[in-house]
Amino acid sequence: MRHTITILVENEFGVLTRIAGLFSARGYNIESLSVAPTMDETVSRVSLVTRGDEKVIEQIKKQLNKLIPVIKTEDISFMVHLEREMLMVKVKDSDESLALADEARAKIVDHEQGSYFIAELTGKTEKIDQFLKDIGEKNIIEITRTGPVGMRRGIEGFVV
C-alpha cells in the first residue's frame, strides 16, 4: 500500500541523508522524496512516498521519529488530504502536443517554434502520468518531476 508521510525536521545539514540512509539501511522503499524549508527557516518539511504493509509503515514512522533532527511525522494517507506534484517536460514542438498541453492546462514556459517547448504542469500524480502518456514517449525529450507533496485538509496546520 502506498503511503504519503510528511515530516518536519530541523533545517540542518545532513538531515536528508539521515532519512535516505534510514530507508536503505532497513530495506524500505522510497518512491519519492521532496524537501524545502518552511516559513520558519529553522524547520524543513519533507514529503515522502513509500510502500509497505501496515507493520512496515508503523516501523518506518517510528524509525523516522527516532532520528534526532526529526521533530514530527504524519502519515496523511488515511486523512482527507491533497496531494500535488509538479512536472516540467520538454517536448518536440508540434501542434498536437501544444493542443494536449493546452487541454491539460499546462503552462508553456519556454517555446522555440518548430523545435521544442517546455510545459509546466501541477496536479495529482495520476494526472501527470496521463498527460505524459498522451504526449507520447517519442515526442518527449526530457522530464523532471518533484514527486508529490501533500497537506491535510481542514483549518489545523501541521507545524512545530
Added chain:
Amino acid sequence: MKMTGAEIFVECLKREGVEVIFGYPGGAVLPIYDAIFQQSHFKHILVRHEQAALHAANGYARVSGKCGVSLVTSGPGATNAVTGLADSNSDSIPNVCFTGQVPSYLIGTDAFQEADIIGITRSATKHNFLVKDVKDLAKIIRQAFHIATSGRPGSVVVDIPKDVGLASCEFVWPESVAMRSYQPVVEGHPGQVKKAVKAMLKAKRPVLYSGGGVMNARGSAELLLKLCHQLNAPVTNTLMGLGGIPYDDSHFLGMLGMHGTYEANMAVSHCDLLVSVGARFDDRVTGRLDAFAPDAKIIHIDVDPTSVSKNVHADLPIVGDVAVVLQQILDEISHQGKTHNIEALKLWWQQIVEWREVNSLGFEQSNEGPIKPQTVIRKVHEITKGDAIVTTDVGQHQMWAAQHYGFKKPHRWLTSGGLGTMGYGLPAAVGAAMAAPDEPIVCFTGDASIQMCIQELATAYQYRQKIVVVLLNNAYMGMVRQWQEMFHESRFSHSYFDSLPDFAMLAEAYGGVGLRADTLDELDAALATAFSTQESFVFIDVAVAKEENVFPMVPAGAALNEMVLS
C-alpha cells in the same frame, strides 16, 4: 571568558562530570591533547588501538553508570573506532566519541588522514555532529552527552576539525539542553500500566523476560526482583540482562534463547503472559518467530518505541523508562490491592520444577581431564562468589560464561550482545578497572577472540590494572567449529589455528603474570595465584576440551521448544 576550542572541550568535559576518557592521539587532535596535558579534571587512559578506546569506554560506562568518553584522531583513528561505536549502539551503552577531523578548509579535498566519519558512522551511532564553528562546540558537547545517556542510550560522535580546536570564542555553557526534536518518554501511560497489572494478576502462567534495559535504568533490578516476588512469577534474562536477578533467586530460570536453559525456553513457549522488561525480542532470543510464546499475551516495556512490535507484536506496549514503569506497576499493584492467581501459580511452578530437573546445563568433568570449559567458569564463580566483574569476548566461552558464571548483582556482566564483537573483552576489562579498581575483574576469552585486541595487555600493564584474563584455549574458533560440525557436516573450514602464540610467555612479555594450566590441579593453582595480590594483570592460558560444544542449543530458525540438549 575567551577560550580556544581545545580549552572549551576540557571545560565541557569537566562540567559533564567526566572523570576518565580513553584515547589515542594523532595530528588532528593535537590541540585537544595539548589542553588535556594542562588540566587535572579527568584522567586520560592511553589505549593501544582506537577500537579498544571505545570498548574500554563501554566497559567503564556499564560499571560506573556514567557516560563513556573516548578521543581519537581523524581518518584511520576514527575508522578504527567504528566497530566500537556500532557495538555500543547495538547494546545501548552511552558512549560519546570525539574524533579529530582535518581542518575545515581541507574537508572534502581528500586530505591526509581525512575520512568522512559523519557519513561513515551515521548508521553506527545514535547521532553524530560535525562542529563547524567553535561557537557551537559547547552546545554540541552538551547535546552529545544528553543524547548518549537519555532515552535508549547509544553512541554519539562529535567530529572536531583541527582549526576548531585552535580557534577561540567566548565560552558560554548552555544551562539546559532542551531539544524540540528529541524528547524521550520517561513515564509509562497510566492506562496501559493499569491494564498490564490486571493481566499480571490474572495470569496463570506468567513469565518475566528482562534484558539490557534493566541495566541501563539504574535501580530497576531491585524493582524487578520485587515484582517477580510479588507476582511469584519466574524470570528469565537475555544475554544482556544477566545480573538483573540474582542467579540463586528461586524465581530465576537462567538465560533464554539460542543457548538458554531448558526451563527458560520451555516456560516462554508455554506461558500465557510474557512481560518483556527492557528487552527487544532479538532473533537469538525468539528463535522461529511464529512459534515464539504462541499462547502468550505480550506486555512490552521499553524506552525505545521502535523496539516495540518490531519483531514480535506487543499486545500491550508500555513506552517509558524501565525503572519508572516498574515503580508505576508496583504502585498500581498495591493500589488494586489484589493478589496474583495463587492456585494457578502453584501448578505453573510444579511444571517449571519438572523442566528444571532436566538439568540442561549439566556436564561431566572427569578427574583426569581434559578440563571442561564449564568447569573453569564454575571455579572462577566459586572463588569470586559470583561477585566479580566479568567481561567476555564472543563465541563459545561467552555462552559458557553466561550459562555458568551465576551473577549476584547487575552491572557486573560486560559482553558484546548485539553486535557480537570479538575483541571486546580485554579492553572492556580495562575500562571496568577504571570504574572499579578495587573489585575483582575477570575477562573470559577464547584463543581466537583474544588475538583481536591482545595489544591492550600493554594498557592493562601501564596502569597496573589487576585484571585476570582466563583464556579457554581449544585452538579453534569454537563457535564456528560447533556450527560447522552441526550444520556443515564437520567441514572445519578455516576455524582451526595451526599456529598459536605461547600466551603465557606473551603475557609475561607484556609485563604481567602468564600461567598455563593443562590439568585441574594446575588450574586450581593458577586461579589461586591470579586472585591473590598481584601487581598487574594475570593471564591464565587454560587448555580445555577441544571439541566441547555449547548446549542446550536452539538451531537458527528453529522454535525455542526444539532445543538440542546434547
